[in-house]
Amino acid sequence: MVMNLLRSLVLIIVLCKAVCIDVLVPLSTNVPDRTLYPHVIHPRQPKRLNLPILSPLHTNKFYSNAILGDYGNNPLLTHPYVISMSKDSPHGVSISLTEEWSYGPQIDSTRVKYFINRIVKNIQMSALEFLSQQFEVNNVDEPGFACTIKMFQLNSSASITLPLVRGMAYVTFEFVSATPRISTIHYILSVNGRTSGHITGKRFEIVLNNNQTWLLYSLGSEITLEFSGNQLLGTEPVTNVLRLAKKQTESSANAVLDAQVGVYPIACQLQAHVTESQGSYMFKWRLKGNLSRTLLHFTFPHHRQIISLVDGQITNVQAMSASKGLMIGYLGNIWTLTESSLSTMHFLAPRSPAIQYRDLIVAQLKKDLEVRVDLTVSDYYFTGKEFHKYALLCLLAEYYREIAEFNRCMRTLKDGFEVLITRKNANALRYDTTWFGLVSSAGLGQNQELNDFGNSYYNDHHYHWGYFIQAGAIIAHLDPNYVPKIRDWVEGLIRDASNPSPLDTSFPQFRYFDWFSGHSWSQGLFESADGKDQESTSEEINFHYGIALWGLATKSSNIEGLGRLMLGTAKRSTQTYFLMNNDNTAMPKEFIANKVTGIFFENKAEYTTWFGTNPEYIHGIQMIPCTPITEEIRLAKFVEEEWMTILSKIVHNAVPEWKSLLYMNYAIINRHEAFAQLTNVPLDNGVSRTWALYWAATRPSTNDSNGTVSTTKPDLSTVSTTNTASGYTSTMIASVLIQLLLAIIASKPPAMLI
Incomplete structure (x- = not known):
């Protein structure tokens, strides 16, 4: 029986390889013909951009605000976090995660005109060396999931680099020769239970007076912070990776945050294939840090309807997005999302007119x-x-x-x-x-x-x-x-x-x-x-x-x-x-x-x-x-x-x-x-x-x-992929086949199943 299953699997893979189509192939690699499209230089030039190589620039992605305008301080929405570059002192970056919507005027008894996510500077991260706002976008990924922002001080070696990625579960700061400076518009009630003095460690619970607690992690050696008014200041410059996340209500969810903090995303590679009736796309996250850990990353509701539960798993880590409902953490270095019923193309209606x-x-x-x-x-x-x-x-x-x-x-x-x-x-x-x-x-x-x-x-x-x-x-x-x-x-x-x-x-x-x-x-x-x-x-x-x-x-x-x-x-x-x-x-x-x-x-x-x-x-x-x-x-x-x-x-x-x-x-x-x-x-x-x-x-x-x-x-195709006892086996087999299939097409070994 096992041999028969293996033969069937091989046959399925061979057949699928023959009919699966990679849809991410170029239509052309030619530079647009000048006789068809005369070439021009655009009147609006990007600002604060310092990419390692000249490459096509995105115009409609979440980070556009950073390279437009005089200051680039309009928000960058990674979901669930809202990131804003601080024009004023303390000249760093502010992080908002209010999980509160404000509602516009009533249209009638059942409807409101709008809802809006409140942006509040819950936590601000900077460095004592920063005396003015200086930052640049120095890397972006190809499909527009991520950008990297470097904050720095002129004539100083101090810098903080932020890899900003859609759905990131933590905000990551790569410090180089910079002294941490943490502030808030709220009041800091305690840090690890302390209300004054020096606190040394690799994990800090920062309790604010707005009913929020933020977790600060050091991925390298221990750091020392000291209270200074309503700020936390490092005692010396550090070259280290610090990460911030809002503390969860459930202790088991905080345990997940603690366990997975060591690995973080910096970019994403996209893969996509279709067959006659279905299509799959994969997010292959590019990672740094402790690669023995598994990436924790937030999903939107539409992801959870179709994401593979074989090469990853849903957790109980949650946060409210700015506009798309509840986000839930997913453990997996590769996401596989499958649309099981793609439309068949017709120029005219699928039925004759009456x-x-x-x-x-x-x-x-x-x-x-x-x-x-x-x-x-x-x-x-x-x-x-x-x-x-x-x-x-x-x-x-x-x-x-x-x-x-x-x-x-x-x-x-x-x-x-x-x-x-x-x-x-x-x-x-x-x-x-x-x-x-x-x-x-x-x-x-x-x-x-x-x-x-x-x-x-x-x-x-x-x-x-x-x-x-x-x-x-x-x-x-x-x-x-x-x-x-x-x-x-x-x-x-x-x-x-x-x-x-x-x-x-x-x-x-x-x-x-x-x-x-x-x-x-x-x-x-x-x-x-x-x-x-x-x-x-x-x-x-x-x-x-x-x-x-x-x-x-x-x-x-x-x-x-x-x-x-x-x-x-x-x-x-x-x-x-x-x-x-x-x-x-x-x-x-x-x-x-x-x-x-x-x-x-x-x-x-x-x-x-x-x-x-x-x-x-x-x-x-x-x-x-x-x-x-x-x-x-x-x-x-x-x-x-x-x-x-x-x-x-x-x-x-x-x-x-x-x-x-x-x-x-x-x-x-x-x-x-x-x-x-x-x-x-x-x-x-x-x-x-x-x-x-x-x-x-x-x-x-x-x-x-x-x-x-x-x-x-x-x-x-819109039903949640949460497995029931009766459906688990078939779902698992289907997902394994999809993963094997995509791996064969990509000529790479399938990722380890979680």
């Missing part, structure tokens, strides 16, 4: 294609929506075999791309040699930062490019012979926003997508007191969907797999943090009744948009554009809750153009009524009436009669 609607849709298609369309590129957002809208009409013209209309549509769409490729538009793209990316030329002049929606400063590229990538994919699908004409331009957009490989040194790896957070971030080269933000989850989804469709159309399994895996990851985070079911357990209960987050910052969430506070804006921006992938994100259960709670009450008085989005969304639960409304409701500028009707007609017929939603089969 036959009774065919004549209306075809008549509307002919009418829409009679209208003269202008694809002149004025800005990359609204023009992208026009390209996408028109490409969908071409797709439907081909589907309904309307040949004359199809040919006319394709000519118009190709003419539009010709303008982009030949740079005949006034805001033609440039390749920026400062931040290694593609930017609109509209905002590169003095005081033009906000032109083109901040595109020139790396704001929202994943929203903008998604429309063009998907339009390009539709052309490639309908006319494969045209691919060579547009490949470099379309894949340039993918490389800019979502370059999968550090081997492509012309762009940073995953400029927008944060694999640790599970979704993308906007903001670009703008400082923010609450960190990066994400507004339109649906337009992020559209970007990943577009990448997958481009891969499908061009027969690139790597690109298609990349889009599918990012899509699966973003789907999970969207349904965990952004589209909130009534039974959501990650977000504050006072906020869940809003159903959508509005603008989701790293440090807060606010029920609003950047362009207005109307409810139809707040909900509609999470709906555009409606494509075949939308139904996998906006599930019927959520749509019914959102409709009954909020949208049914505001739809009649909504701004007319936004009604089209609300009714397209409503079609998920009431096809018949939504279709009737969409025949004459005013339209959003990114939607044709033909596509709106086709979308409604391809919804399941669930609600045509009674307006209720049938029971939705649960998505097993």
Whole structure:
């Protein structure tokens, strides 16, 4: 029996090796062609940056605040800790972990407008040698999980280096010839039970008068601290590693903190593979310190739904994140996260439109294609929506075999791309040699930062490019012979926003997508007191969907797999943090009744948009554009809750153009009524009436009669991976196979199982 199992395992591994696809391979390693993208130097230069080698710079990661602005003292959110560089004395770094949210005004009896994490300088770490604020970012990792900040004093050998890593369980300080100086805005009640004098040791319990106790560890030799007013001062310069963590309530959790303190992360390497139906990504943490210990690192709620419990284990160490709910410590040097049910890519809906609607849709298609369309590129957002809208009409013209209309549509769409490729538009793209990316030329002049929606400063590229990538994919699908004409331009957009490989040194790896957070971030080269933000989850989804469709159309399994895996990851985070079911357990209960987050910052969430506070804006921006992938994100259960709670009450008085989005969304639960409304409701500028009707007609017929939603089969891929007695064996075997498989693909031995 054992031999049979081994033979089966070998067969599975051989088969999996044949079908598993590494999605982190470069699309290209060529420097962007100057004839396609003239090269420019960006007007906003990074500050306080001292990297060992010239490499692509991230613009949308958690540490951007450190290299922007005059002082770089806006917060860096590692979760759960908030790190701020101190401009004023004591000229070091402050650490906040309040685990308290403040709530905005009541919208009604069940809802608040926002929640925000309170940032308080609970503990400050500095050195007696520091007489002013001096720091630099001297290292970053490729996928944007980590950066290293070095604090120093000019004309002195004293320095403190901080490796800042998303999810770090402790804050780490590498001292070199520097004398520790620990302070707080609170009052220090005691240290190891002492209230004065000198305290010597390698572990210190610092009790504050705000009901917090902080643990300070020395990884090297003992150090001596002395009380000095409301500070703790070292008695001599040290070259040592000190680590801070907030003390836990449970003694067993503190025992875990004590046991694992010796090893710490400095960076992360990303690996990712897909098969036909599932995908896995791995975080391989780069470690320093006592490598015989196992890394303790915090997980977000969405991690715990899919993380392997074979090559690591969940602990009872806990902390509240700034905006994504409870974080729980995980023991494991390698994280393996598996999406067990990736989407299958289709250009059109997975079901045919109901036959009774065919004549209306075809008549509307002919009418829409009679209208003269202008694809002149004025800005990359609204023009992208026009390209996408028109490409969908071409797709439907081909589907309904309307040949004359199809040919006319394709000519118009190709003419539009010709303008982009030949740079005949006034805001033609440039390749920026400062931040290694593609930017609109509209905002590169003095005081033009906000032109083109901040595109020139790396704001929202994943929203903008998604429309063009998907339009390009539709052309490639309908006319494969045209691919060579547009490949470099379309894949340039993918490389800019979502370059999968550090081997492509012309762009940073995953400029927008944060694999640790599970979704993308906007903001670009703008400082923010609450960190990066994400507004339109649906337009992020559209970007990943577009990448997958481009891969499908061009027969690139790597690109298609990349889009599918990012899509699966973003789907999970969207349904965990952004589209909130009534039974959501990650977000504050006072906020869940809003159903959508509005603008989701790293440090807060606010029920609003950047362009207005109307409810139809707040909900509609999470709906555009409606494509075949939308139904996998906006599930019927959520749509019914959102409709009954909020949208049914505001739809009649909504701004007319936004009604089209609300009714397209409503079609998920009431096809018949939504279709009737969409025949004459005013339209959003990114939607044709033909596509709106086709979308409604391809919804399941669930609600045509009674307006209720049938029971939705649960998505097993979202179920927690906490093992039950009955499921443990199969889960263990599956996880071992995944680990062996990934190790074989990487040509490295599997990590030791914990």
